[in-house]
Amino acid sequence: MSDAPTQLLINGELRDAAAGATFATFDPARGAELARVAQAGADDVDAAVTAARSAFDGAWAKTSPAKRARALNRLAQLLDEQTDALAELESRNSGKPKWQCVAEIKVAVATLELFAGTAQHLYGRSHVVNPSVVAYTLREPIGVVGAIIPWNYPLMMAAWKVAPALATGNTLILKPASATPLTAIRLGELALEAGIPPGVLNIVPGPGTEVGEAMASHPGIDKIAFTGETATGRRIAEVAAKSLKRVSLELGGKSPNIVFADADIDAAVIGSLWAIYYSAGQSCEARSRLLVQDEVYEAFASAFAEKAKALKVGDPLADDTKVGSLISRKHADKVRGLVQAGLDEGGVLLAGGDLDLEGDLDSDAFVAPTLIGGVSNESRIAQEEVFGPVVTLTRFSDEAEAVRFANGVRYGLAATVWTADGARGHRVAQRIRSGAVGINTPFIAFPGVPFGGFKESGYGREQSLEALDLYTETKAVLQGTSAKPINPFGV
Ligand code: NAD
Secondary structure (H helix, E strand, C coil), X not given: CCCCCCCEEECCEEECCCXXXXXEXXXXXXXXXXXXXXXXXXXXXXXXXXXXXXXXXXXXXCCCHHHHHHHHHHHXXXXXXXXXXXXXXXXXXXXXXXXXXXXXXXXXXXXXXXXXXXXXXXXXXXXXXXXXXXXXXXXXXXXXXXXXXXXXXXXXXXXXXXXXXXXXXCEEEXXXXXXXXXXXXXXXXXXXXXXXXXXXXXXXXXXXXXXXXXXXHCCCCCEEEEECCHHHHHHHHHHHHCCCCEEEEECCCCCEEEECCCCCHHHHHHHHHHHHHHHHHCCCCCXXXXXXXXXXXXXXXXXXXXXXXXXXXXXXXXXXXXXXXXXXXXXXXXXXXXHHHXXXXXXXXXXXXXXXXXXXXXXXXXXXXXXXXXXXXXXHHHHCCCCCCEEEEEEXXXXXXXXXXXXXXXXXXXXXXXXXXXXXXXXXHHHCCCCEEEXXXXXXXCCCCCECCEXXXXXXXXXXXXXXXXXXEEEEEEEECCCCCCCCCCC
16 A cells, blocks of 8 residues: 555645545556545535635735746756655556656656746737727736646646646646546645645546536636546537636547658667557557558568567566556456457457566556557557557558558547658658657657647647647736827717
8 A cells, every 4th residue: 555645635735525435546557456545526626616716816816926936846846856756656556667657757847847937928918009009918827727637647747737827827626537646646745845825736536527527517617628538528628618618628649650661660660669658558649550651561560569579568666667557457458459359350460469477467457569460541440549558550652641541530649750851751740630740759749849639639739838828818908098088989
């Protein structure tokens, strides 16, 4: 069992749920209960809204941008100092290799620092409308924000919401995923330690269908920032529409990885392994469709399969583990079902299958790095988000076909293009309908670079100056400058 805090955090106090309910959260790699966590209900969301509203109107409104920046930088420093303990907790609760959790906490730290730097640069514009009116704009916080996040990058996703929301002067109610609530509660505690006033950041773990919906429909919440599945995002947008809340949505993906025959094949293989098997494929931007040009298809497939089979799968806490467990046995079953569907549709298993794990690990929660060859772009396995360590291989003959396949899904989050032809890399990048395209690199997300989706991958851009638009309203202030009193009615 873990000794991490397990209660709700409302108005600066750790407390039990009003109804006294709790739920279990697990160490999925071992199939063991890790902690019992207070389970918020609608009453607790009400209490969190009251606390967040009073902090928004009170202590946080009185905090200067410079002090907001200082508090966010202090929070970044505390996270940085506690990286090891936080990474261990995150790894145990998610099944993700600990070294990956360390890397993601570094991103969380950088994200807090990035937005701390924007707090004092929330500029409006000014202009002379005509000789008798001057106007300027103010960027004001939206108010009380509800953030609902998934389990695949728990602390990093929390930072992606907390940093821009608080830098711009909003207060926040954060609902972590039930599978991974522990580091979010700890983040709330550290925020208090960093000098962020009580009520500014409230944490309410609980089921999405109850707590998440209560947030999306709550009249006291002004905006929902959501990351998760496309179907959930659609539901949240519908519920939030009743009160015309602002909504930003970071949703699912089915991103392509295009390998042209002129590419550096060794680099493309290594980069493509990372692009799918990092976080056991449980990444929204996972490049889960390999599109490979005819001439190099066989050579690429065999080099990739050989390296995929060599990736060490196992204990998330071991330094040499490359692929940990999935978030749960249930999710691993779903992934295995989709792999079977891909094989039933005529795909060929080039890597993957049974695993032989050592120690006390629950092998049913793990899925071996899987490569399915001979897949048509229209098949179910090439169209549905698998959210596991599974990649398909599809042939293409020329650039036009590569672009058509790349765009031939309902998602549009990310893509990678591997080619030695610089002009082609940029040409293809312009034609792909997605929020980010890497040319000869698998890395498409960095603090400072806009991140978000086209099409059913959502709307809004995080991690960048664009994110400030997601958390502010623009107010126009107009001043009459005429020397004579105005009399538009001529009365
Ligand atoms: P999910 O949609 O099941 O859950 C996400 C969050 O929404 C959780 O906190 C959950 O409790 C809550 N929720 C569930 N039903 C709800 C409802 N009806 N109303 C309000 N809230 C509700 O997603 P998940 O399984 O936790 O995460 C995986 C998904 O997230 C994948 O589709 C992945 O692509 C996506 N994702 C997207 C990004 C991105 O930036 N685009 C990043 C990470 C993950």
